Amino acid sequence: MFQPVKTKKIYEMIIEQIQEMILSGALKTGDKLPSERILAEQFNASRASIREAIRSLEILGVVESRQGGGNFISDYKSANWIEPISLMFKLGGGNFDEILEMRTVIEVEAARLAAIRITEDQKQNLIHLEQRLKAATSEEELSSLDQQFHIIVAEASHNVLIETMMRAIQAILKNFIGEARQSINTWAQDSGVLLTQHLKIAESILQGKSEEAALNMKAHFVMVVKSRSKA
Template sequence: MIFSPIKSTKVYEQVIEQIKNMIVDGTLKRGDRLPSERELVENLEVSRTSVREAIRALQIMGLIECKQGEGNFIKENFENTLLEPISIMFMLQQSDPEQILDVRKIIETETAALAAERITEEQLDELKKLTESFQVCRNENENVKFDKQFHYKIAKASANLLIVNILNAMSSLMDSFLEDARKKILIDKENVMVLANQHKLIYESIRDGNGAKASEEMRKHLEFTNEYIRRNV
């Protein structure tokens, strides 16, 4: 007979489990205030320390936020939730920043196709404006901003929040581990012209609902920028 080890569940893990149950059954929703620490202590019959540890863990994961004097709230948006664990993990795995570029290319290429199918009129308008804002005459910091927003809008237009979450984490990893990569590309005005044209082609394919072309143009675009980053950053 084989004995399997009994998993010791720590008290703070049980508190998180309870909070998760409240989320599953709909008692707690986005933006809701959590019960106070005192209430959690009383209802769950655990120590104040365990409650605080659980709340800290949820905070650090970006799932709840503490508003001074008001208590703890479930966040309204989780776009940065994965960043902290993913970046610590990335460091510990001593991963090559090239892996970030690969993941981004893989996901964004297909995301462009989804965006071509699912984008709303309003999102298309915004994407058009961002396409036009990205210009040679601007300084690189402004273009970096428009570039990020352009890619973010396409992710949102895919209507898949997991994709938005993952791509946001990749974008922040780029900022941390390929410092100034975007800026270095955009200092070279010749690149800005090339990229502005690539953005235009991506935008037009999405506008025309041509998923295959959007995907293809996004792939070309990211191959160009990734290659530049590999050689120069």
Template sequence: MFTPIKHTTVSEKVIEQIKEMVSKGDLKKGDKLPSERKMAENLQVSRTSVREALKELEIMGLIESKQGEGNFIKTSFEDILLDPFSTIFLIKESNAQEILELRNVIEKGSVILAAERITSEELKEIKEILDTADISDSEDELVKLDVIFHYKIAQSSKNFLLQSILNAVSSLIEASIKDTRKNILVKKEHKDIIKKQHNNIYNALKNQDIKAAEKAMSDHLEFVNNEMKKSIKN
């Protein structure tokens, strides 16, 4: 029933303090951490404990060490989420359908919040993405623009966790069904359909129409997912 209480080392306490500072916003993405010596002085611990903590935080994916520059809070935390997702995917032998279902839930939640919170500047950026896609003949660019389009919507939700989870799931999709996804996006008969669906999403966001935004995103994801299922079966 009871388990022994784990002894907390000094380095673990340093880790918890840094994680807490990140969660509170005292340390932000891209911020440079003080030197090991300075941190040891401020925290009143040994430099060895600080060094151990920094190594562990780097393994976790929370900080990155740059040669000759120091230690920084990572500008992207998606790897922290991606590794557990990838492990679960392999252990459980999850199929592509489960990944797509997870993406659906996240994308629908993102677009609902985005319809409430999107700014005029963010709308302008999304419109520019659609305009660029409209005139692009590059398959790789079209795939890249599609990723950016969906990321910008998640970004407009103003929910950092949704953004990070969507990016992690997108990376998992990229790793598992990259070619299938690309073939769907660049297929000639699909281009006009996807263009119209993207424009429907944009217009709903522009009008801040939550129901229309959710429906437009649902229609788009249903189409893409159905095409993916067909391709995977074949």
């Protein structure tokens, strides 16, 4: 019934301490870690253990190593943990419909919160993106702006988990976005339908109409799902 107790390796204990310092706020995004020599002294550990711990934290996306500059606590927005999630999605046989389900759950609430919490700077970013969407002339440009639009909405929700999950989803979605847009345009027989929907979502957010923003975002995903079933 019980399993033998295993002694943790030194580098694992170092990792735990650094993670605990991040969670407690003692270490923040952008903070530079002490040199390898100082860390070895402070942890009373070998440099090899320090290097192994730092390397593991890099893989997790917690620490960023800058050539000639040292090791820093990563910005979660650029953390490379997104790549392992994308890989696990592919290895697990994930498909576009599963992404749609996840996005619907997250983005409907993101739109509602964005309408309540969006800042003036974020409003200006959203207005600027609206203008770029209207002026775009190629599908490639529209696809890129489409992805940016959904990230801006996630950021405006001011919920770190929502934004973090959206960035992970977007990384996975890169292989599907072109196919999805083509499917929608063909199904709707209207190349401007996506632009219209994005503008409706944006305007409801800018006007602070939270429930309307949520409904518009939900309608957007309902259309995406319908376009796939009829494609």
